[in-house]
Amino acid sequence: MLERKTDGKSNLVVLFKEGKLMSYPFSSKDYLESYRDFFKVAEKRFAIFIIRGMSKYRGDGVFTGGFRWNGSNFVRHHGRIAARVVYNKGRLVADGGAHWAIINVSELHRISRYKDLTHKIFPKLMKRGYRIYSRPQFLRALKKIQSQKAVFKPVDGFAGQGIIIKEKDKLMTSLRRFNGLLEEFIDTSQGVPGLTPSYHDVRMTIMDGKLVQCYIRVPRHGSLLANVARGGSLHEFSPRRLPRTARHIANLVDKRFKKYGHRVYSVDVGYEGSKPFLFEINDQPGVPHKKWERFYREWHATLLGVLLAADRDLR
Ligand SMILES: Nc1ncnc2c1ncn2[C@@H]1O[C@H](COP(=O)(O)OP(=O)(O)O)[C@@H](O)[C@H]1O
Ligand SMILES: [Mg+2]
CATH class of the missing domain: 3.30.470.20 (ATP-grasp fold, B domain)
Structure with missing residues:
Protein backbone atom coordinates (compact mmCIF):
# COMPACT_ATOMS: atom_id res chain seq x y z
CA MET A 1 0.00 0.00 0.00
CA LEU A 2 1.11 3.56 -0.67
CA GLU A 3 2.68 5.42 2.23
CA ARG A 4 0.63 8.58 2.53
CA LYS A 5 2.46 9.97 5.53
CA THR A 6 5.84 11.59 6.07
CA ASP A 7 7.54 11.56 9.49
CA GLY A 8 4.27 10.37 11.00
CA LYS A 9 2.23 13.23 9.55
CA SER A 10 -0.39 12.93 6.81
CA ASN A 11 0.67 14.26 3.42
CA LEU A 12 -1.23 17.39 2.42
CA VAL A 13 -0.91 18.39 -1.22
CA VAL A 14 -1.83 21.93 -2.13
CA LEU A 15 -2.40 21.83 -5.86
CA PHE A 16 -2.13 25.02 -7.89
CA LYS A 17 -2.51 25.66 -11.59
CA GLU A 18 0.40 25.02 -13.94
CA GLY A 19 3.38 27.34 -13.50
CA LYS A 20 6.64 27.90 -11.68
CA LEU A 21 6.75 27.50 -7.91
CA MET A 22 6.52 31.26 -7.45
CA SER A 23 3.82 31.88 -10.06
CA TYR A 24 0.38 33.09 -9.02
CA PRO A 25 -0.79 33.07 -6.26
CA PHE A 26 2.70 33.13 -4.66
CA SER A 27 3.68 35.93 -7.03
CA SER A 28 1.39 38.14 -4.97
CA LYS A 29 3.13 39.29 -1.78
CA ASP A 30 -0.12 39.24 0.18
CA TYR A 31 -1.10 35.75 -0.91
CA LEU A 32 2.38 34.38 -0.29
CA GLU A 33 2.40 35.83 3.21
CA SER A 34 -1.00 34.32 3.94
CA TYR A 35 -0.05 30.88 2.63
CA ARG A 36 3.19 30.93 4.61
CA ASP A 37 1.29 31.83 7.78
CA PHE A 38 -1.20 29.09 7.04
CA PHE A 39 1.55 26.52 6.45
CA LYS A 40 3.23 27.51 9.72
CA VAL A 41 0.09 26.49 11.55
CA ALA A 42 -0.76 23.49 9.34
CA GLU A 43 2.75 21.97 9.42
CA LYS A 44 2.18 20.87 13.00
CA ARG A 45 -0.42 18.42 11.69
CA PHE A 46 0.49 17.81 8.05
CA ALA A 47 3.56 17.24 5.88
CA ILE A 48 2.88 19.93 3.28
CA PHE A 49 3.65 19.65 -0.44
CA ILE A 50 3.07 22.11 -3.27
CA ILE A 51 2.22 20.82 -6.73
CA ARG A 52 2.03 22.93 -9.85
CA GLY A 53 -0.38 21.72 -12.49
CA MET A 54 -2.27 18.67 -13.59
CA SER A 55 0.70 17.35 -15.57
CA LYS A 56 2.18 16.26 -12.23
CA TYR A 57 -0.81 14.08 -11.38
CA ARG A 58 -0.26 10.33 -11.56
CA GLY A 59 -3.72 9.24 -10.43
CA ASP A 60 -4.99 7.91 -7.09
CA GLY A 61 -3.91 11.06 -5.23
CA VAL A 62 -0.27 10.61 -6.27
CA PHE A 63 1.88 13.39 -7.68
CA THR A 64 5.46 13.92 -8.83
CA GLY A 65 7.62 17.00 -9.29
CA GLY A 66 6.52 18.85 -6.19
CA PHE A 67 7.99 20.98 -3.44
CA ARG A 68 8.03 20.33 0.29
CA TRP A 69 7.36 23.06 2.82
CA ASN A 70 10.21 22.67 5.30
CA GLY A 71 8.96 25.02 7.96
CA SER A 72 10.30 28.22 6.45
CA ASN A 73 10.74 27.54 2.75
CA PHE A 74 9.82 25.38 -0.22
CA VAL A 75 12.35 22.81 -1.35
CA ARG A 76 12.21 20.56 -4.38
CA HIS A 77 10.98 17.08 -3.53
CA HIS A 78 12.36 14.17 -5.51
CA GLY A 79 10.09 11.22 -6.00
CA ARG A 80 6.42 10.53 -5.61
CA ILE A 81 4.08 12.26 -3.23
CA ALA A 82 1.03 10.27 -2.19
CA ALA A 83 -1.51 12.60 -0.65
CA ARG A 84 -3.91 11.81 2.11
CA VAL A 85 -5.55 15.16 1.59
CA VAL A 86 -5.50 17.33 -1.54
CA TYR A 87 -6.50 20.97 -1.29
CA ASN A 88 -7.46 21.69 -4.88
CA LYS A 89 -6.60 25.20 -6.01
CA GLY A 90 -6.07 23.94 -9.53
CA ARG A 91 -8.20 22.07 -11.98
CA LEU A 92 -8.16 18.56 -10.62
CA VAL A 93 -11.56 16.93 -11.05
CA ALA A 94 -11.56 14.01 -8.61
CA ASP A 95 -13.40 12.49 -5.69
CA GLY A 96 -10.63 10.98 -3.64
CA GLY A 97 -10.77 7.34 -2.60
CA ALA A 98 -10.67 5.05 0.39
CA HIS A 99 -7.24 6.38 1.39
CA TRP A 100 -7.21 9.96 0.20
CA ALA A 101 -9.58 12.91 0.16
CA ILE A 102 -9.92 16.05 -1.92
CA ILE A 103 -11.37 19.43 -1.05
CA ASN A 104 -13.59 19.90 -3.00
CA VAL A 105 -14.99 16.78 -4.66
CA SER A 106 -15.57 16.85 -8.42
CA GLU A 107 -19.29 17.62 -8.39
CA LEU A 108 -18.94 20.67 -6.14
CA HIS A 109 -15.92 21.79 -8.14
CA ASP A 116 -24.14 27.24 -16.68
CA LEU A 117 -24.17 24.34 -14.18
CA THR A 118 -24.59 26.80 -11.31
CA HIS A 119 -27.69 28.12 -13.06
CA LYS A 120 -28.98 24.61 -13.60
CA ILE A 121 -28.56 23.63 -9.95
CA PHE A 122 -29.72 26.92 -8.40
CA PRO A 123 -32.28 28.40 -10.84
CA LYS A 124 -34.35 29.94 -8.05
CA LEU A 125 -31.41 31.83 -6.55
CA MET A 126 -30.27 33.40 -9.81
CA LYS A 127 -31.59 35.64 -12.52
CA ARG A 128 -32.08 33.93 -15.84
CA GLY A 129 -29.05 32.67 -17.70
CA TYR A 130 -28.76 31.00 -21.08
CA ARG A 131 -25.95 28.83 -22.37
CA ILE A 132 -25.27 29.96 -25.94
CA TYR A 133 -22.89 28.87 -28.67
CA SER A 134 -23.94 30.82 -31.74
CA ARG A 135 -25.38 34.08 -33.02
CA PRO A 136 -28.90 32.67 -33.54
CA GLN A 137 -28.86 31.30 -30.00
CA PHE A 138 -27.63 34.65 -28.71
CA LEU A 139 -30.47 36.48 -30.46
CA ARG A 140 -33.08 34.02 -29.23
CA ALA A 141 -31.82 34.24 -25.64
CA LEU A 142 -31.58 38.03 -25.78
CA LYS A 143 -35.32 38.22 -26.55
CA LYS A 144 -36.06 36.43 -23.29
CA ILE A 145 -33.94 38.77 -21.16
CA GLN A 146 -36.21 41.05 -19.14
CA SER A 147 -33.67 43.62 -17.98
CA GLN A 148 -32.50 46.66 -20.01
CA LYS A 149 -28.93 45.55 -19.73
CA ALA A 150 -27.63 42.06 -20.40
CA VAL A 151 -24.48 40.27 -19.30
CA PHE A 152 -22.26 38.04 -21.43
CA LYS A 153 -19.67 35.94 -19.63
CA PRO A 154 -17.40 32.97 -20.31
CA VAL A 155 -18.78 29.76 -18.87
CA ASP A 156 -15.74 29.13 -16.66
CA GLY A 157 -14.16 32.57 -16.35
CA PHE A 158 -12.72 34.29 -13.30
CA ALA A 159 -11.57 37.73 -12.13
CA GLY A 160 -14.13 39.37 -14.38
CA GLN A 161 -12.27 38.25 -17.49
CA GLY A 162 -14.28 38.38 -20.70
CA ILE A 163 -17.42 39.75 -19.03
CA ILE A 164 -19.35 42.32 -21.03
CA ILE A 165 -22.29 44.24 -19.59
CA LYS A 166 -24.18 46.48 -22.00
CA GLU A 167 -27.61 47.73 -22.98
CA LYS A 168 -29.29 44.83 -24.74
CA ASP A 169 -29.22 46.41 -28.20
CA LYS A 170 -25.53 47.35 -27.87
CA LEU A 171 -24.25 44.04 -26.56
CA MET A 172 -23.82 42.13 -29.80
CA THR A 173 -21.35 44.53 -31.38
CA SER A 174 -19.04 44.13 -28.35
CA LEU A 175 -18.91 40.35 -28.49
CA ARG A 176 -15.95 38.63 -30.01
CA ARG A 177 -17.55 35.21 -29.75
CA PHE A 178 -20.91 33.71 -28.93
CA ASN A 179 -19.72 30.76 -26.88
CA GLY A 180 -20.70 31.62 -23.33
CA LEU A 181 -23.47 32.53 -20.98
CA LEU A 182 -26.04 35.28 -21.47
CA GLU A 183 -27.49 36.52 -18.20
CA GLU A 184 -30.10 38.93 -17.06
CA PHE A 185 -28.62 42.00 -15.39
CA ILE A 186 -28.83 42.22 -11.61
CA ASP A 187 -29.25 45.92 -10.92
CA ASP A 283 -14.93 26.73 -4.89
CA GLN A 284 -11.44 28.20 -4.60
CA PRO A 285 -11.83 31.40 -2.60
CA GLY A 286 -8.53 33.26 -2.15
CA VAL A 287 -6.73 33.22 1.19
CA PRO A 288 -7.25 36.45 3.14
CA HIS A 289 -4.61 39.17 3.21
CA LYS A 290 -2.96 39.77 6.57
CA LYS A 291 -3.65 43.50 6.42
CA TRP A 292 -7.41 42.85 6.30
CA GLU A 293 -6.98 41.46 9.85
CA ARG A 294 -10.58 40.69 10.66
CA PHE A 295 -10.80 37.01 9.64
CA TYR A 296 -7.13 36.18 9.04
CA ARG A 297 -6.31 33.68 11.82
CA GLU A 298 -9.79 32.24 12.00
CA TRP A 299 -9.83 31.65 8.22
CA HIS A 300 -6.57 29.71 8.40
CA ALA A 301 -7.65 27.78 11.49
CA THR A 302 -11.02 26.85 10.03
CA LEU A 303 -9.46 25.69 6.75
CA LEU A 304 -7.03 23.55 8.73
CA GLY A 305 -9.97 22.15 10.67
CA VAL A 306 -11.69 21.12 7.43
CA LEU A 307 -8.53 19.44 6.08
CA LEU A 308 -7.98 17.62 9.37
CA ALA A 309 -11.58 16.43 9.44
CA ALA A 310 -11.20 15.11 5.88
CA ASP A 311 -8.06 13.25 6.99
CA ARG A 312 -9.78 11.86 10.06
CA ASP A 313 -12.66 10.47 8.00
CA LEU A 314 -10.29 8.24 6.04
CA ARG A 315 -9.44 4.72 7.02
N1 LIG B 1 -25.88 38.99 -13.97
C1 LIG B 1 -25.17 40.03 -13.54
N2 LIG B 1 -25.76 41.24 -13.32
C2 LIG B 1 -25.03 42.30 -12.90
N3 LIG B 1 -23.70 42.28 -12.69
C3 LIG B 1 -23.05 41.11 -12.89
C4 LIG B 1 -23.75 39.93 -13.33
N4 LIG B 1 -22.85 38.93 -13.43
C5 LIG B 1 -21.65 39.44 -13.07
N5 LIG B 1 -21.76 40.75 -12.74
C6 LIG B 1 -20.66 41.63 -12.29
O1 LIG B 1 -19.46 41.08 -12.78
C7 LIG B 1 -18.64 40.63 -11.70
C8 LIG B 1 -17.96 39.32 -12.05
O2 LIG B 1 -18.92 38.32 -12.37
P1 LIG B 1 -18.79 36.83 -11.88
O3 LIG B 1 -19.95 36.08 -12.42
O4 LIG B 1 -18.57 36.82 -10.43
O5 LIG B 1 -17.49 36.32 -12.66
P2 LIG B 1 -15.98 36.08 -12.18
O6 LIG B 1 -15.90 34.61 -11.93
O7 LIG B 1 -15.16 36.50 -13.35
O8 LIG B 1 -15.76 36.88 -10.94
C9 LIG B 1 -19.57 40.51 -10.50
O9 LIG B 1 -18.84 40.70 -9.31
C10 LIG B 1 -20.54 41.63 -10.76
O10 LIG B 1 -19.97 42.88 -10.37
MG1 LIG C 1 -16.90 36.78 -9.18
Missing part, protein backbone atom coordinates in the same frame (compact mmCIF):
# COMPACT_ATOMS: atom_id res chain seq x y z
CA ARG A 110 -17.82 21.51 -11.42
CA ILE A 111 -20.98 23.22 -10.21
CA SER A 112 -19.01 26.28 -9.18
CA ARG A 113 -16.51 26.26 -12.02
CA TYR A 114 -19.06 26.01 -14.82
CA LYS A 115 -21.51 28.85 -14.45
CA THR A 188 -27.41 46.40 -7.62
CA SER A 189 -27.40 50.21 -7.89
CA GLN A 190 -29.61 50.57 -4.81
CA GLY A 191 -26.93 49.04 -2.58
CA VAL A 192 -27.37 47.00 0.59
CA PRO A 193 -29.02 48.69 3.59
CA GLY A 194 -26.43 49.50 6.25
CA LEU A 195 -23.55 48.20 4.15
CA THR A 196 -23.10 50.08 0.91
CA PRO A 197 -25.03 52.68 -1.11
CA SER A 198 -24.62 51.38 -4.65
CA TYR A 199 -23.15 48.72 -6.98
CA HIS A 200 -21.67 45.77 -5.11
CA ASP A 201 -20.93 42.07 -4.84
CA VAL A 202 -21.26 40.53 -1.36
CA ARG A 203 -19.05 37.51 -0.69
CA MET A 204 -19.64 34.91 2.02
CA THR A 205 -16.92 32.27 2.49
CA ILE A 206 -18.27 28.99 3.86
CA MET A 207 -16.25 26.07 5.26
CA ASP A 208 -18.10 22.89 6.24
CA GLY A 209 -21.25 24.98 6.61
CA LYS A 210 -19.63 27.64 8.77
CA LEU A 211 -19.54 31.27 7.65
CA VAL A 212 -15.90 32.32 8.12
CA GLN A 213 -15.63 35.56 6.20
CA CYS A 214 -17.79 38.20 4.60
CA TYR A 215 -16.77 41.09 2.46
CA ILE A 216 -18.21 43.43 -0.04
CA ARG A 217 -16.60 44.45 -3.29
CA VAL A 218 -17.49 47.73 -4.92
CA PRO A 219 -16.66 48.42 -8.58
CA ARG A 220 -14.50 51.41 -9.33
CA HIS A 221 -16.33 54.47 -10.60
CA GLY A 222 -17.72 53.92 -14.07
CA SER A 223 -17.44 50.13 -13.97
CA LEU A 224 -20.05 47.44 -13.33
CA LEU A 225 -17.52 44.72 -12.50
CA ALA A 226 -16.82 44.39 -8.77
CA ASN A 227 -13.74 42.17 -9.15
CA VAL A 228 -10.65 43.45 -7.37
CA ALA A 229 -8.68 42.49 -10.51
CA ARG A 230 -10.90 45.03 -12.31
CA GLY A 231 -10.20 47.83 -9.86
CA GLY A 232 -12.96 47.04 -7.37
CA SER A 233 -12.38 47.84 -3.70
CA LEU A 234 -12.79 45.23 -0.97
CA HIS A 235 -14.21 45.76 2.51
CA GLU A 236 -14.55 43.01 5.08
CA PHE A 237 -17.39 43.35 7.54
CA SER A 238 -18.73 41.59 10.59
CA PRO A 239 -21.13 38.69 9.96
CA ARG A 240 -23.46 40.48 12.37
CA ARG A 241 -24.05 43.09 9.68
CA LEU A 242 -24.81 40.51 7.02
CA PRO A 243 -28.50 40.77 6.03
CA ARG A 244 -30.47 37.67 6.92
CA THR A 245 -31.59 37.38 3.29
CA ALA A 246 -27.96 36.93 2.16
CA ARG A 247 -27.29 34.39 4.86
CA HIS A 248 -30.39 32.55 3.69
CA ILE A 249 -28.93 32.16 0.19
CA ALA A 250 -25.70 30.77 1.63
CA ASN A 251 -27.73 28.35 3.76
CA LEU A 252 -29.67 27.11 0.74
CA VAL A 253 -26.44 26.55 -1.19
CA ASP A 254 -24.86 24.71 1.72
CA LYS A 255 -27.92 22.53 2.13
CA ARG A 256 -27.38 21.36 -1.44
CA PHE A 257 -23.61 20.95 -0.96
CA LYS A 258 -23.67 19.12 2.36
CA LYS A 259 -23.80 15.74 0.62
CA TYR A 260 -20.41 16.44 -0.96
CA GLY A 261 -18.71 16.13 2.41
CA HIS A 262 -15.96 18.50 3.51
CA ARG A 263 -16.24 21.70 1.54
CA VAL A 264 -14.72 25.15 1.12
CA TYR A 265 -16.34 27.69 -1.17
CA SER A 266 -17.77 31.16 -1.37
CA VAL A 267 -21.18 32.45 -2.35
CA ASP A 268 -21.44 35.84 -4.07
CA VAL A 269 -24.70 37.77 -4.11
CA GLY A 270 -25.96 41.14 -5.28
CA TYR A 271 -29.05 42.97 -4.08
CA GLU A 272 -31.58 44.30 -6.52
CA GLY A 273 -33.59 46.43 -4.13
CA SER A 274 -34.31 44.17 -1.16
CA LYS A 275 -33.82 40.88 -3.03
CA PRO A 276 -30.44 39.16 -3.22
CA PHE A 277 -29.49 37.15 -6.30
CA LEU A 278 -26.63 34.71 -6.62
CA PHE A 279 -23.82 35.95 -8.93
CA GLU A 280 -21.63 32.90 -8.68
CA ILE A 281 -20.15 30.24 -6.44
CA ASN A 282 -16.39 29.98 -6.19
